[in-house]
Amino acid sequence: MAMLTPAETRRRVDASLRRRYRSEWLFRLYGLVSVLLGVGFLLVLFATIIGNGYGAFRQVFIQLEVQFDPAVLDPEGTRQQDTLASADYSQLVKTSLRTLFPDAEDRTSRRELNALVSSGGAFNLQKMLLADPTLLGQTRDVWLPADDEVNVFVKGRGPAAGAGSGDEAQRLSDRQIAWIQTLESSGKLEQRFNTIFFTAGDSREPELAGIWGATKGSFFMLFVTLFLAFPLGVAAAIYLEEFASRNWLVDVIEVNINNLAAVPSIVFGLLGLAVFINFFGMPRSAPLVGGLVLTLMTLPVIIIASRAAIKSVPPSVREAALGVGASPMQMVFHHVLPLALPGMMTGAIIGMARALGESAPLLMIGMVAFVVEPPGGPMSPSTALPVQIYLWADSPERAFVERTSAAIMVLLAFLLVMNAAAVWLRSRFERRW
Amino acid sequence: MRLTTLALILTAMALAAFYLGRSRAAAIGGGPGKARLLHSLPKYYGYYTAMWCVLPGLVLLLAWTALSDTVITGRVIEALPDSLRNQPEAQLGLTLNDIRNLAAGQMVDEARRPEFAVAADLYNNLRTASQRLLSGLIIAVSFLGFALAWWRLQPKFRARNHVELAIKAALIAASLVAILTTLGILLSVTFEAIRFFRQVPFDDFLFGLTWSPQMAIRADQVGSSGAFGAVPLFVGTLLISAIALIVAVPIGLMIAIYLSEYARPAVRRVLKPLLEVLAGIPTVVYGYFAALTMAPVIRQWGDSLGLDVASESALGAGLVMGIMIIPFVSSLSDDVINAVPQAMRDGSYALGATRSETIKRVILRAALPGIVGGVLLAASRAIGETMIVVMAAGLSANLTANPLESVTTVTVQIVTLLVGDQEFDSPKTLAAFALGLVLFVVTLILNIIALQVVRRYREQYD
Amino acid sequence: MLLMDKEPGFVPMRERGEPKDGAGKPAGKAPAIADAAETDRIAPETVGDITSKNAVIKVRGGNVHYGDTHALRNISLDVGRNEVVALIGPSGCGKSTFIRCLNRMNDTIESARVTGDFRLDGTDIYARDTDVVLLRARVGMVFQKPNPFPKSIYENVAYGPRIHGLASNRAELDDIVYGSLERAGLVNEVKDRLDEPGTGLSGGQQQRLCIARTIAVNPEVILMDEPCSALDPIATARIEDLIDELSQQYAIAIVTHSMQQAARVSNRTAYFHLGRLVEVGPTDKIFTNPSHKLTEDYVTGRFG
Structure with missing residues (x-):
C-alpha cells in the first residue's frame, strides 16, 4: 500500500473541509427548518381556530319594545296554559319591529326586517309569559338574540369600516344594514357574552346552537369509559405483569394488546355497530354504546401504561412483602398497586383524553344524529363534542364557522386540562428508584 | 322490579x-x-x-x-x-x-x-x-x-386461598377482554363481509374499477345495478396516505434528529412538548383545518399557477394528514435514534467525522430498521385515518393518481355507507363491512410487521 | 402540554447524558479529586522526566473540570514519535480524561472545561482556529469496547478515508482498506468476507477492525483507552503484538489497568493519582525502582 505522507493526508483532509462544513451547515438548516415548520403549523392551526372562534363567545342582541298583545296570544280570552304555550309569539316580534321601522311597507322589506331577529326570540317571549302570566297585555323592553347573519355582519365589521364595505357583508341588503345602524346608534343593538353557546343543545339556527348537549354526551361517554376501562385495564396489567407465566396464551394476549392499540378507530366503530347495536340490540346514538366502544379503544392504552407503572416498582418491594409472609395476591394489592397507582392514573387520563377527542367510531354508532335536547342520561340519544364539531363544520351557514371554531377551543381546553393533570400527577408522584 | x-x-x-x-x-x-x-x-x-x-x-x-x-x-x-x-x-x-x-x-x-x-x-x-x-x-x-x-x-x-383464586380468575378474565375484542372485530366484520360477498363476487370487489354503491337502492336490486369495484378507493387511500407520508417522514425524521443531536437541552425542553401538542389535537380539528383553511389555499395556489384544482383535492387532505403524523414519526424516530449506542457516535467522531456525517452514515444506518418500522406504523395510521378525509376528501370515486383531483378513500366510504338510514341487508351497507375487513387486515399486517421489526431492532442494542 | 402517547412496543427512551464506556468515569466516580488540598499534599509535582526527545504531543499545565469537579490538575507530559506511553493508575485517576483531551473528545461532554497548553506538533489543539475534524484525523482513537459501525467490514475501514476524501478513486480506496487491514493483522481472517457486517466478528477481531479503521486515516498519534479490557487473553496478546508493530510508525498513548500490559508494550509509563500525574519515567524504572511512594504502592499492588 502506498502510504500517504502525513503532510499529504493533512492536505487532502484540509481540501475536503469546505465542502463538508457546507453540507454540515445545510443539514443543520434542514433540521431547523423542519422544527420551525412543525411549530409553524401549530401556530397557524391555533391562530386560525382562535381567529375564527373567539367571536362566538359574544352574541348580538336587539332591544325591542314588545307588547304582549292578548288579541294575538289569547284571542278567546281563555287564559289557558295550553293556549298561551302554543300561541304565535313571532307575531309579537314582527309587530314590534314594524312599529320601530314603519318604513318597511312591502312584503319583501317586511320579510327582511323580520329576518333581523332570531326565530329563537319568540321562544324567549313564550318563556317569559309562561313564567309570569300577568305580563299579558303589558309592554316590556326585551333583549332578543339577533339573527346569525346580523351576528356575522356586526362582528365581522371592523370598527372603522362603513356599511357593506366587504363583499362578505352583502348577504344583508342595504336596507337591513341601514336598520342595523339605526338600532346601533340608538343603543338598541349590543354584543353580550354568549350564554346560549354554553347552555343550549344543537339547533338548525346558528345563533341558537350550543355545545351543552354535546358536552353532556361526551361526559356520559367518558364516565362509562373510565368506569369500565380503568378497572379492566389495571386488572389485565396486574395479571400480565405479576401472575402470568410465559406461555403461548400470554404471548397471544400481548401481541393482541399491542396490535389493538394500532387498529384504526373506525374499525372499533364497526365492531360497536355490529355487536352492540345489531347483535345485542342496544339503542343507537346512546352515550352508553359510545362509552363501550371507547372503552375497547382505550383499554390497550391503559393496559400498556399500567404495565409500565407496575414494572417500575422495584423487585425489592415484592421480595420484602413476600419475605414477611404475604401471599402473592396480598403483595400485589397491599404493596405494588399503591406504588404503581399514580402511573396508572396518568395512563388513564391520557387514554381518556384520547377518547374525548375521538369521533370516527361514534359516527358508526349513530351519534351523528341531530339532537336538540341535552341528554338526560347515558341511554338517551346524544352526540359528543368532537362529533358536534364535525356536524357544524358540515353546515352551510356562515355563522357555524365561528361556532365550530369556538367548540374546538372548548374541546382543546378540556384536553389541555386533562393533559396538564397527567403531567402534574406524574411529576408529583413520580418516584425514581 | x-x-x-x-x-x-x-x-x-x-x-x-x-x-x-x-x-x-x-x-x-x-x-x-x-x-x-x-x-x-x-x-x-x-x-x-x-x-x-x-x-x-x-x-x-x-x-x-x-x-x-x-x-x-x-x-x-x-x-x-x-x-x-x-x-x-x-x-x-x-x-x-x-x-x-x-x-x-x-x-x-x-x-x-x-x-x-x-x-x-x-x-x-x-x-x-x-x-x-x-x-x-x-x-x-x-x-x-x-x-x-x-x-x-x-x-x-382455607378461605383466603378461595378468595384469591376468584380474584385471579377475574384478573385473567380482564386480560382476555383484549382477545375478545380482536375476535369480536374479526368475527363481526368477517361475518357481514361474507354476507356481502354472497351478493357481490369477491373478484368484482377487489379488482373492479368502478365504485358507485348509490345505485343499489333496494335489496332485491342486487347484482343488476350498483358497482362495488373497490380499486378506486384503494388507489385514493394510497394516494392520500403517500402524500401524508411524503410530508411527515422527512419533516418528522429531521425534527427528531435536530432535537436529539443538535438542539441544546434547554431548547429541547421547550420545543419537544410544543411539538407533542400536535399529537394531542383531535383529528376532527385537523379535518376542519383541512376543509376550511388548507383547501382554499391550495386552490388559490393552483389558480395562480394556472392549474385546475378540485376543491376537495387529495393534496389538501394529504398535507394536513401529513402534519398530523409528523409528531408520530418524530417520536418514533426519536426513540430509535436514542437507542443507538453512544459508542457508535464516539467511534465516528474520533475518526474526524462531522455531526451530519455521523448522523447520515452511522446513526441513521444503525437506526434504519427502527425507522422503517416507525414509517410502517405511520402508514397504517394514515390508511386508517378517518376524520380528516371525511371532512376534506371527496366522495366521488375517481381512479386517478393526480393529487389535484378529488379522490375518495376506504374510510370515507365506510362512513358514507353507514351514516344515516340503513337497511342491514342491502349490499350497500354490507359493503362497508367488506371495506372494514380490508382495512383491518391491511393495518393489522402493517402493524405486526412494524412491531416485529422494531422489537428486533431494540433487542439488538439492549 | 398535550402528551405524546407512546405506541406499543416502544419502551420510554433512555436519557442520554454522559457517554458510557470509561469516558464518563471521572465525572461522578472520583469525589476525592475534588479535594484539592489532598492531592496537593500527596503529589505536589510530577517526579521524573516528562519530556520526550521526539515529542509529537506536548502538554503543559493541562487542567480539566467537569462542572465543579476538578478532574485533571496541572498535567505536563510529552508523547514522542515511535514511542508507546502507558498511562496507569487507579480508577478515576484521570487517565482516560487525559487522552480524551488530546483529540478533543471531551468536547462532546457538555460540562467539560479544558485549560492549559496542549500541542500537537507545535500547533495548539485548543486554539480557536484549530479544526476538530482535521485534529481527529491526525489523532486517532481506539475505545475500550470494540465499536464497529453497523456496516460491512470493508465499509468500516473505508469510512474514514471516504469522509476525509483521502482516496481519489476506488482502486486507491481498496489499497487503503487492504493496507490497513493488513497492518492491523486482520486481512487473512476477513479477506473473503469483506462484505459481511463488522459486527459479526469476534471481540478481538472487532477491536482489530477498529484499529484498522483508525490507521486507515493515516493518523500521527493513536490514543487507546483500555483497548483490551473487554477481550480474552489470546485476543489481548494479539492486540499487544499489534501495538508493538504500530509503534514503529505512530506515537501511541495507551490507558491500561493491567500493569503487565503496560510493562509489555510501553517505552515510558506515567502514573496518575487523583487527577495528578505523580511520576513519569522509562517503563522498566517505574516498575522496578519507582521514585514516588504512591507509584511504588500501586505497582507493588498495595492498592489499585
Whole structure:
C-alpha cells in the first residue's frame, strides 16, 4: 500500500473541509427548518381556530319594545296554559319591529326586517309569559338574540369600516344594514357574552346552537369509559405483569394488546355497530354504546401504561412483602398497586383524553344524529363534542364557522386540562428508584 | 322490579353476608381478636360468603339478559297471525321493530292495526313476567349460595386461598377482554363481509374499477345495478396516505434528529412538548383545518399557477394528514435514534467525522430498521385515518393518481355507507363491512410487521 | 402540554447524558479529586522526566473540570514519535480524561472545561482556529469496547478515508482498506468476507477492525483507552503484538489497568493519582525502582 505522507493526508483532509462544513451547515438548516415548520403549523392551526372562534363567545342582541298583545296570544280570552304555550309569539316580534321601522311597507322589506331577529326570540317571549302570566297585555323592553347573519355582519365589521364595505357583508341588503345602524346608534343593538353557546343543545339556527348537549354526551361517554376501562385495564396489567407465566396464551394476549392499540378507530366503530347495536340490540346514538366502544379503544392504552407503572416498582418491594409472609395476591394489592397507582392514573387520563377527542367510531354508532335536547342520561340519544364539531363544520351557514371554531377551543381546553393533570400527577408522584 | 332495585338488594345482601361470615369465622375461631385457630383472617371468610352470595346471581342475571329477549320474541312471533308470521325474514324484522316500538309507547304509523297492539301487549306482559321471575330467582339463588358458603365455614377452611383464586380468575378474565375484542372485530366484520360477498363476487370487489354503491337502492336490486369495484378507493387511500407520508417522514425524521443531536437541552425542553401538542389535537380539528383553511389555499395556489384544482383535492387532505403524523414519526424516530449506542457516535467522531456525517452514515444506518418500522406504523395510521378525509376528501370515486383531483378513500366510504338510514341487508351497507375487513387486515399486517421489526431492532442494542 | 402517547412496543427512551464506556468515569466516580488540598499534599509535582526527545504531543499545565469537579490538575507530559506511553493508575485517576483531551473528545461532554497548553506538533489543539475534524484525523482513537459501525467490514475501514476524501478513486480506496487491514493483522481472517457486517466478528477481531479503521486515516498519534479490557487473553496478546508493530510508525498513548500490559508494550509509563500525574519515567524504572511512594504502592499492588 502506498502510504500517504502525513503532510499529504493533512492536505487532502484540509481540501475536503469546505465542502463538508457546507453540507454540515445545510443539514443543520434542514433540521431547523423542519422544527420551525412543525411549530409553524401549530401556530397557524391555533391562530386560525382562535381567529375564527373567539367571536362566538359574544352574541348580538336587539332591544325591542314588545307588547304582549292578548288579541294575538289569547284571542278567546281563555287564559289557558295550553293556549298561551302554543300561541304565535313571532307575531309579537314582527309587530314590534314594524312599529320601530314603519318604513318597511312591502312584503319583501317586511320579510327582511323580520329576518333581523332570531326565530329563537319568540321562544324567549313564550318563556317569559309562561313564567309570569300577568305580563299579558303589558309592554316590556326585551333583549332578543339577533339573527346569525346580523351576528356575522356586526362582528365581522371592523370598527372603522362603513356599511357593506366587504363583499362578505352583502348577504344583508342595504336596507337591513341601514336598520342595523339605526338600532346601533340608538343603543338598541349590543354584543353580550354568549350564554346560549354554553347552555343550549344543537339547533338548525346558528345563533341558537350550543355545545351543552354535546358536552353532556361526551361526559356520559367518558364516565362509562373510565368506569369500565380503568378497572379492566389495571386488572389485565396486574395479571400480565405479576401472575402470568410465559406461555403461548400470554404471548397471544400481548401481541393482541399491542396490535389493538394500532387498529384504526373506525374499525372499533364497526365492531360497536355490529355487536352492540345489531347483535345485542342496544339503542343507537346512546352515550352508553359510545362509552363501550371507547372503552375497547382505550383499554390497550391503559393496559400498556399500567404495565409500565407496575414494572417500575422495584423487585425489592415484592421480595420484602413476600419475605414477611404475604401471599402473592396480598403483595400485589397491599404493596405494588399503591406504588404503581399514580402511573396508572396518568395512563388513564391520557387514554381518556384520547377518547374525548375521538369521533370516527361514534359516527358508526349513530351519534351523528341531530339532537336538540341535552341528554338526560347515558341511554338517551346524544352526540359528543368532537362529533358536534364535525356536524357544524358540515353546515352551510356562515355563522357555524365561528361556532365550530369556538367548540374546538372548548374541546382543546378540556384536553389541555386533562393533559396538564397527567403531567402534574406524574411529576408529583413520580418516584425514581 | 327495576334493575337498580335489584342491584341495591344484591348489594345489601352481599354486605350482610360479609359481616355474618366474618363474625361467624371470628366466633368459631375463638372469639373476636383471637382468631388463632383459623386458617385465614376472619375478613376473608366474610369475603368468601359475600362472593358466594353475589356471584351466582350475577351469572344468572347475565345469562337471563342475553337469552330472554330471544325467547320472548319467539313467543310473540308464535302468537302472531299467520299472515304476519309467514312474511319473508327482512319484512318480519321490520314488523317486530314496529311491535317493539309500540310496546315502548311510541306511536308507529303503520302499526295501528289491532294485531300489532295485541302483539305489543303480549310482548310487554312477557317482559314483565320475565323480570319478576328473574328477580325472584336471583334472590333465591343468592340465599342458596350464602347458605352453601355458611355451611363450609370451618376453622380449617382455607378461605383466603378461595378468595384469591376468584380474584385471579377475574384478573385473567380482564386480560382476555383484549382477545375478545380482536375476535369480536374479526368475527363481526368477517361475518357481514361474507354476507356481502354472497351478493357481490369477491373478484368484482377487489379488482373492479368502478365504485358507485348509490345505485343499489333496494335489496332485491342486487347484482343488476350498483358497482362495488373497490380499486378506486384503494388507489385514493394510497394516494392520500403517500402524500401524508411524503410530508411527515422527512419533516418528522429531521425534527427528531435536530432535537436529539443538535438542539441544546434547554431548547429541547421547550420545543419537544410544543411539538407533542400536535399529537394531542383531535383529528376532527385537523379535518376542519383541512376543509376550511388548507383547501382554499391550495386552490388559490393552483389558480395562480394556472392549474385546475378540485376543491376537495387529495393534496389538501394529504398535507394536513401529513402534519398530523409528523409528531408520530418524530417520536418514533426519536426513540430509535436514542437507542443507538453512544459508542457508535464516539467511534465516528474520533475518526474526524462531522455531526451530519455521523448522523447520515452511522446513526441513521444503525437506526434504519427502527425507522422503517416507525414509517410502517405511520402508514397504517394514515390508511386508517378517518376524520380528516371525511371532512376534506371527496366522495366521488375517481381512479386517478393526480393529487389535484378529488379522490375518495376506504374510510370515507365506510362512513358514507353507514351514516344515516340503513337497511342491514342491502349490499350497500354490507359493503362497508367488506371495506372494514380490508382495512383491518391491511393495518393489522402493517402493524405486526412494524412491531416485529422494531422489537428486533431494540433487542439488538439492549 | 398535550402528551405524546407512546405506541406499543416502544419502551420510554433512555436519557442520554454522559457517554458510557470509561469516558464518563471521572465525572461522578472520583469525589476525592475534588479535594484539592489532598492531592496537593500527596503529589505536589510530577517526579521524573516528562519530556520526550521526539515529542509529537506536548502538554503543559493541562487542567480539566467537569462542572465543579476538578478532574485533571496541572498535567505536563510529552508523547514522542515511535514511542508507546502507558498511562496507569487507579480508577478515576484521570487517565482516560487525559487522552480524551488530546483529540478533543471531551468536547462532546457538555460540562467539560479544558485549560492549559496542549500541542500537537507545535500547533495548539485548543486554539480557536484549530479544526476538530482535521485534529481527529491526525489523532486517532481506539475505545475500550470494540465499536464497529453497523456496516460491512470493508465499509468500516473505508469510512474514514471516504469522509476525509483521502482516496481519489476506488482502486486507491481498496489499497487503503487492504493496507490497513493488513497492518492491523486482520486481512487473512476477513479477506473473503469483506462484505459481511463488522459486527459479526469476534471481540478481538472487532477491536482489530477498529484499529484498522483508525490507521486507515493515516493518523500521527493513536490514543487507546483500555483497548483490551473487554477481550480474552489470546485476543489481548494479539492486540499487544499489534501495538508493538504500530509503534514503529505512530506515537501511541495507551490507558491500561493491567500493569503487565503496560510493562509489555510501553517505552515510558506515567502514573496518575487523583487527577495528578505523580511520576513519569522509562517503563522498566517505574516498575522496578519507582521514585514516588504512591507509584511504588500501586505497582507493588498495595492498592489499585
